[in-house]
Amino acid sequence: MKNIIFLFLAALLAGCEYELSPWQTDAHCPGVSVEENLAKLAAFEQSVGKVDFYQVAIIGDPQQYPGSFENTIKHVNTLDDVHFILLVGDLAETGIKAEFEWMCKAMSKSNKPILSVIGNHDSLSFGKDIWLDVFGPYDYAFTYQDSRFVAYNDNQYEFKNVPDRDWLAKQAEPIDGQEWDHIIGVSHIPPWDADDGFDQHLKDSGYELTIHGHESSFDHWQWQNVLLPHYITTQNRDPGFGILNVYPGVLELDDCSRECTKSTPRIVVPSQPDVVEL
């Protein structure tokens, strides 16, 4: 009897190291951090040298479907012109550790660097802490083939004072006198209607395109009075993703499943305030 009680107590103590609740934060996600993937991208850029054309895959909202996400990644692996993947958020549905770990397992199948930006669902529960620990900063910028990619957090319900307009403008400035071929913003949520003047701010800062997820289907639009295109990729479902085609001075976008179709931005006319006749 004493032996059994001793064994039970030992197991009880050992149990403390296991899953204590759904809200643990120590997600096991090797190799997915922004830092590691930027290092991979820099090494790849060095190996290929300067190119006149490359593609970027845009995957968004894979939450709750890690199998579909893995299939998409395996499909993108076969696309030689794709140099890296932008993962535009919502890896998790409720921000818990297990959801992130399943997505990380799928991401580990990629043969290309994956740069991730946080989504609103990723920020739920203790997802903000998991994100910082696993992926790194919410906001970051990098340069690839003389183009500037600026990833930013714009989940306004979950974070205060985002997006950081000053920081966004700063990231678009030339570094050591180098002008950018393209400046591209990347976030989870397309510009908020209530974020007055944000589009104009990005445009004035030199941004040429922004890329997002968050919505259930492909979209591509720009305000008539600003003409800054916003590309939104579809929810990732076996496979559903966007492709950014980058040429010197030209950006083109494709909506892709097994096949791809060209995407052009529609014009959206800002709603006018009601006219009151005096």
Place this chain on the structure above:
Amino acid sequence: MKLYKIAVVLLLTLSQAQWANAVFMDLQSGSLMGMVHASVGGTFSDNHHISTGVGYVPKLDNHEEMSMVSLRYRYQNPYQFSFKINEGSYSFSPVSFGAAVLVGSHKELFVELPDQYPDGYYNPTAIRLVFNYQSTLQISKQTQVYFDLSVLDVGLISYVREPEFFMDNYDYLGLEGVTNWGFGLRHAF
């Protein structure tokens, strides 16, 4: 604070349950129910058990300090086999299934949608369903120890929806990717 009040009321109510054949107290660690989860419950129709409990996790490197409450149901299959070790008699009951509603209490979790969100924007993040399997060892007339395997709601849904993903990436038919484990002690009064 509201959660504690609910838990206390449930515990007192259940401990006085007249319909129960037996009243038991349960102490569990791990398997998603907290570092310690204390429950009081009743047994009815011999094999059906209902309990309510309070769990706790202290502040750790991988966990915020948090309390939680639960309402659990468990069905224990009557099949069991007995054996003796060193004059002691034991019986082992290998099959028991259950489900629990687990409600976490922390400022980062919500039961009701916070004011900043439009209606229906998210489901509650504090309320989770936990499905579990237990193997029970009766170590005395009134006391059991058990091994618990649990699956969280989202784990069960994901596994059913995309079993190939889990089978390809995790051991034991992919169940390694969705299951968690813990131990417990149960004493009947």
